[in-house]
Amino acid sequence: MLKLSFILPCYNVAPYLGRCIESIEHQDIPQSEYEVICVDDCSKDNTVEVIKEYQAKYPNIQLICHEVNKTAGGARNTGMDAAKGEYLWFVDPDDSIEANVLETLIAKSEKYELDILLFNYILTEERGVIHHSKVHKTHDIVFTGVEYTLTQCAPRYLYDMAAHTCCLYNRAFLEKHHIRYPKIRSSQDVVFVWKAELLAQKVGAVEDACYHIIRRAESTTGSKGKLYVEAVISASLLYVHEIDKLRELNTEAILESILLKEMKSSVNDDSRKVLRTTFHEQLLFYKAICKYGKLCDKYRSLMDRKSKVIFNYHLPYVLWQAMIWGYMIVEKSKV
Numbered sequence: 056m057l058k059l060s061f062i063l064p065c066y067n068v069a070p071y072l073g074r075c076i077e078s079i080e081h082q083d084i085p086q087s088e089y090e091v092i093c094v095d096d097c098s099k100d101n102t103v104e105v106i107k108e109y110q111a112k113y114p115n116i117q118l119i120c121h122e123v124n125k126t127a128g129g130a131r132n133t134g135m136d137a138a139k140g141e142y143l144w145f146v147d148p149d150d151s152i153e154a155n156v157l158e159t160l161i162a163k164s165e166k167y168e169l170d171i172l173l174f175n176y177i178l179t180e181e182r183g184v185i186h187h188s189k190v191h192k193t194h195d196i197v198f199t200g201v202e203y204t205l206t207q208c209a210p211r212y213l214y215d216m217a218a219h220t221c222c223l224y225n226r227a228f229l230e231k232h233h234i235r236y237p238k239i240r241s242s243q244d245v246v247f248v249w250k251a252e253l254l255a256q257k258v259g260a261v262e263d264a265c266y267h268i269i270r271r272a273e274s275t276t277g278s279k280g281k282l283y284v285e286a287v288i289s290a291s292l293l294y295v296h297e298i299d300k301l302r303e304l305n306t307e308a309i310l311e312s313i314l315l316k317e318m319k320s321s322v323n324d325d326s327r328k329v330l331r332t333t334f335h336e337q338l339l340f341y342k343a344i345c346k347y348g349k350l351c352d353k354y355r356s357l358m359d360r361k362s363k364v365i366f367n368y369h370l371p372y373v374l375w376q377a378m379i380w381g382y383m384i385v386e387k388s389k390v
Contacts, residue, residue: 058161059089060140060226063148064130066096069105071149071269076109076116078151078267083158091116092137093148094130097123128236128243135229143224149269150220156265160223163259167197170228170255176221176266190215191260200255201307207260213313219248221266228255237297241290241325246297253304283332284339291325292350292366295357319357326358326365330383341375344368 061079065072072093079091093106093116103120110116119133131145142164146152164172178186190208198206208215228234232254236243252258295318302314329340344351344366351366358366364378 057088057090057140058084059142059144059157059223060134060138061089061091062131062134062138062143062145063091063093064096064127064134064145065093065098065102065106065148066124066127066130067098067100067102068148069098069100069102072102072105073109075146075148075151076113078154079146080113080115081154083155084161086113086115089115089157090138090140092134093118094133095120096125096127096130097121126238126240126243128247129238131243131247132235135226135235138226141226143226143229144222145220145224146266147220147268151267151269153263153265153267156263159261159263160265163261164223164225167259168225168257169197169223169259170225170257171200171251171259172223173203173216173258173260174221174223174263174265176218176268177264178268178270180270187264188218188221189262191262193262194260198258200252200258201305201310203258203260204252205307205309213249213252213310213317216252217245217248218266219244220268222248222251224251237293239289239293239297240286242294246294246301249298249301250304253301253310284336284343287325287328287332287340288343288347291322291328292344292347292354294325295322295354296350299354318354322354322357322366323359323362326362329365330379330386337376337379338372341368341372 063075076091080086091113095103095106095118103118106116106118110118117137119137121130121133125133135143142161160172160174173191175188175191192207204213204216229251234247234251234254236247298314298318302311305311305314329337332340345368348368351368355363355366361382364382367375
């Protein structure tokens with residue numbers, strides 16, 4: 056068995072992919088001991104050609120091409136299904152990893168038979184601002200996921216554990232608990248890592264910054280048309296439903312409170328984006344909430360007054376649209 060599988064979900068990342076792959080291929084263990092799985096999610100640029108060029112250079116690179124777009128979470132799931140490594144590391148192809156860290160990370164994971172090994176990151180924004188996270192400290196003891204969250208991540212608890220790319224995961228652990236990225240457009244990574252941490256029995260950490268995040272301006276929620284509507288529905292309703300499932304895995308009152316707060320925040324704050332969309336997008340949104348009517352009803356108790364109107368698929372469309380326009384006028388008057 057290979058020691059490690061890197062999984063890269065690739066969509067229109069041709070300009071950045073080389074830097075990422077080179078950071079992965081220049082490490083302190085032989086390339087024969089790990090694989091790099093690049094899953095192309097129907098890129099429209101020359102991402103596939105770039106991957107093939109690097110395949111010719113590095114034999115441990117595997118290319119998988121989706122026939123239909125499945126978003127980043129779906130691409131990561133495809134990578135997991137194909138992975139042969141004992142451990143998995145999810146890397147975004149516009150980011151990179153620190154040089155010569157694999158030997159240390161794998162050795163610690165093997166020594167303590169960890170389900171998850173956590174580490175820090177360095178964030179570089181487009182304007183050049185750098186942030187070095189210092190959430191995790193090096194420990195020579197093993198925690199359960201819940202213990203680590205409550206004792207080492209205060210006061211933010213779960214929020215400090217949401218960097219899914221800053222973890223080494225035991226593949227057998229993920230398979231045992233059927234942990235996969237949910238089929239939602241927004242925050243699949245948060246749901247994935249929180250579920251893993253709530254179920255993990257052996258968690259360790261190192262204080263080293265092993266991952267480099269390069270933040271770009273482009274984002275899924277910045278898209279228009281149907282994609283934009285799906286992103287809003289995902290962030291405000293489908294994501295809430297996934298977090299609700301996680302509540303069943305937890306017995307700690309403080310974590311229950313945090314999960315409930317996250318649900319309330321998402322269903323109310325993200326739904327307001329509808330007030331900043333076009334008439335056509337609002338029509339698409341109305342059709343979407345009719346499709347997800349049962350979820351609208353299920354989480355109605357979490358909604359404030361405005362959100363209850365936004366998600367009220369029971370209203371005839373004309374009346375619903377009139378109320379949305381009313382809220383839009385009020386919002387503009389506040390500016």
